[in-house]
Amino acid sequence: MRFTTVRTADGTSAARVEGEELVPLPYADVGELLASGADWQERGGSATGERMSLEGADLAPLVPRPEKIFCVGLNYRDH
Secondary structure, eight states: OOEEEETTTTTTEEEETTTTEEOOOSSSSSHHHHOTTTHHHHHHHHHOOOOOEEEOOOOEEESSSOOOOOOOOOTTTTT
């Protein structure tokens, strides 16, 4: 099962990807869906709603406000 965050006329919404269609979920983004509890996958997979085409969708970052950002630095002699 794949999830994405999509921009809509009302802001952003988490959505489940089903082939070439998106099923909007009642969460503002995938981060909110994940934070909603241990059974997030069950709720995300069982939700139904008005479908929209994946082709014309305006995709947003999956988690627009991450709690942490991890960076990796690399030091090398030629730098």
